[in-house]
Amino acid sequence: AQRVTQPEKLLSVFKGAPVELKCNYSYSGSPELFWYVQYSRQRLQLLLRHISRESIKGFTADLNKGETSFHLKKPFAQEEDSAMYYCALYKGGKLIFGQGTELSVKP
């Protein structure tokens, strides 16, 4: 069955430190993966998708099919990056979300 796993429920870093939010997936086909972000009291919004291979707000994510991973990275975290981050797999017209990781960036 298709599944998305985010092993860290909470990730706390200091401002300026590198951050990596882990995401692993299980899917037999060619995956289409996304990262969504939910800032405090705001709606869920798309951060980036692997097919676009772009950097949004300094975040990047590379699909590693060998390790079935799609980790989200940023070299220098900012306080405004504090939010819930969800990795999602697109399959059959639906999104399968991971459990989410709360990122807390301390000053």
Place this chain on the structure above:
Amino acid sequence: GAVVSQHPSWVICKSGTSVKIECRSLDFQATTMFWYRQFPKQSLMLMATSNEGSKATYEQGVEKDKFLINHASLTLSTLTVTSAHPEDSSFYICSAIRDGGHDEQFFGPGTRLTVL
């Protein structure tokens, strides 16, 4: 563009009553909308896929008769929680795919339901 609204933003009801939540795509047409349930700081669980003009497709374990979905127009889907119980208290979120768009889902702000 691509704004999705939900109404109400929060609702409190008594056990046994029914509650209707609306999801609207404000500036685009959406043949397909989705309903999710989210617990505090937890994942979004897909409840059902709402298709304009046809029956909704429910995920395994979701009671069709309890969570009634109607998608009567290209800009509106409704979720009715029938005979609500305290365990139905949750955050309900809808999303919509823009017609002609690829697969990006645009999310509503969510509705907080509290059943007393």
